Amino acid sequence: MAVNTLPMIELGAPALGDIEKQALIAVIDDQWLTMGERVRGFERAFADLHRVDDAVAVSSATAALHLILAAFGIGEGDEVLVPSMSFVATAAVVVQTGATPVFVEIEAADRPHMSLDEARRHVTTRTRAVVVMHYGGFAVDLPAWRRFADEHGLFLFEDAAHVAGLTGATAIGSDAAAFSFFTNKNMTTAEGGMVVVADEARRERVRLLRSHAMTTSTLDRDRGRAVGYDVVACGFNFRMDELRGALGLVQIERLPGWNQTRVELMASYRARLAEQVPEVVVPFDAHHPTSGHIMPVVLPPGCDRAALMAAMRAAGIQTSVHYPAIHQFTYYQDQYGGITLPHTEDFSLRELTLPLHPALDSADIDRVTDTLAASLGSVAGQK
Numbered sequence: 058m059a060v061n062t063l064p065m066i067e068l069g070a071p072a073l074g075d076i077e078k079q080a081l082i083a084v085i086d087d088q089w090l091t092m093g094e095r096v097r098g099f100e101r102a103f104a105d106l107h108r109v110d111d112a113v114a115v116s117s118a119t120a121a122l123h124l125i126l127a128a129f130g131i132g133e134g135d136e137v138l139v140p141s142m143s144f145v146a147t148a149a150v151v152v153q154t155g156a157t158p159v160f161v162e163i164e165a166a167d168r169p170h171m172s173l174d175e176a177r178r179h180v181t182t183r184t185r186a187v188v189v190m191h192y193g194g195f196a197v198d199l200p201a202w203r204r205f206a207d208e209h210g211l212f213l214f215e216d217a218a219h220v221a222g223l224t225g226a227t228a229i230g231s232d233a234a235a236f237s238f239f240t241n242k243n244m245t246t247a248e249g250g251m252v253v254v255a256d257e258a259r260r261e262r263v264r265l266l267r268s269h270a271m272t273t274s275t276l277d278r279d280r281g282r283a284v285g286y287d288v289v290a291c292g293f294n295f296r297m298d299e300l301r302g303a304l305g306l307v308q309i310e311r312l313p314g315w316n317q318t319r320v321e322l323m324a325s326y327r328a329r330l331a332e333q334v335p336e337v338v339v340p341f342d343a344h345h346p347t348s349g350h351i352m353p354v355v356l357p358p359g360c361d362r363a364a365l366m367a368a369m370r371a372a373g374i375q376t377s378v379h380y381p382a383i384h385q386f387t388y389y390q391d392q393y394g395g396i397t398l399p400h401t402e403d404f405s406l407r408e409l410t411l412p413l414h415p416a417l418d419s420a421d422i423d424r425v426t427d428t429l430a431a432s433l434g435s436v437a438g439q440k
């Protein structure tokens with residue numbers, strides 16, 4: 058193989074620069090390190106961008122999901138419908154509350170959202186909630202899920218880890234949504250998450266449980282606004298610190314522009330892939346509302362994906378898989394064995410995620426699709 062001298066095209070890359078450095082330095086200079094005015098400011102900015110009343114900043118999206126389930130009283134004896142085609146956290150938080158995750162099939166290989174018809178088949182007298190996930194940034198049909206939830210008396214929660222900034226298509230019509238600011242998401246605070254809750258009383262419950270269900274904060278006590286505290290429930294430490302709040306405040310300003318760039322890059326991908334490798338399927342249609350979180354494609358049946366990924370890596374292109382199906386992991390097989398979800402399993406075997414982040418340009422997209430076409434040819438030739 059020819060020696061590759063081109064730079065590696067990374068799957069994703071956080072956009073971090075001088076603005077972030079200055080924001081972090083300012084926190085150090087101010088000497089107030091957690092749950093202060095920056096975290097509160099970030100919550101307000103996030104709520105405003107998503108046109109919701111308020112938001113609660115937390116340490117991760119996993120913590121956000123856990124808090125939502127706790128605040129809505131989900132626990133032992135309850136069943137929660139979840140997609141198996143998601144990151145493991147979507148199911149793990151259900152297990153952590155003592156409830157049972159019920160894995161639901163996707164619609165089809167080119168529509169890897171949880172299927173509403175399949176979800177309906179799994180509703181029992183124990184079902185309390187459904188957690189939808191906006192796969193890859195593509196918005197699920199929230200109004201349809203709302204009707205379904207209302208029909209069966211369920212709470213509707215969103216794993217919104219992929220859709221920060223997708224205003225109007227997320228955190229609208231659900232009971233609560235959990236966003237992620239992990240390093241590979243559309244905006245980052247390194248680790249971090251946000252909870253949006255429609256009902257104010259439930260939202261305040263989330264806020265309370267975030268910090269041990271203590272009735273006053275350290276900041277309130279420091280500023281003399283409160284003396285002492287009571288503990289009114291068994292809570293968690295899922296707080297966000299000021300360093301992350303500072304990163305969030307500057308990143309959220311640029312999020313809409315980044316998402317726009319991602320969506321434009323996806324359009325280039327769709328055009329190039331249709332020309333060069335029509336046998337590769339791009340999920341959803343070109344007009345589906347999306348945050349452009351990742352660029353998933355579905356390889357032809359029987360394609361040796363591991364060999365393809367190795368060939369692309371050798372040519373300087375990073376790829377990944379979103380996701381191994383949750384119900385097929387050892388732990389979930391041991392606990393909830395005997396589940397088969399043919400479409401999910403097929404998608405999980407054939408999905409390939411191509412590089413997508415705002416620092417890429419159309420020349421990078423060309424290089425990725427050229428490499429994919431050549432690697433597909435060479436992998437097929439080896440058979």
Ligand SMILES: *Cc1c(COP(=O)(O)O)cnc(C)c1O
Pocket residue numbers: 116117118119120143144146147190216218219236237238239248249250
């Ligand atoms: C990243 C991710 C999470 C977890 O987010 P953290 O902030 O890392 O806890 C949950 N669900 C999905 C679909 C994700 O992609």
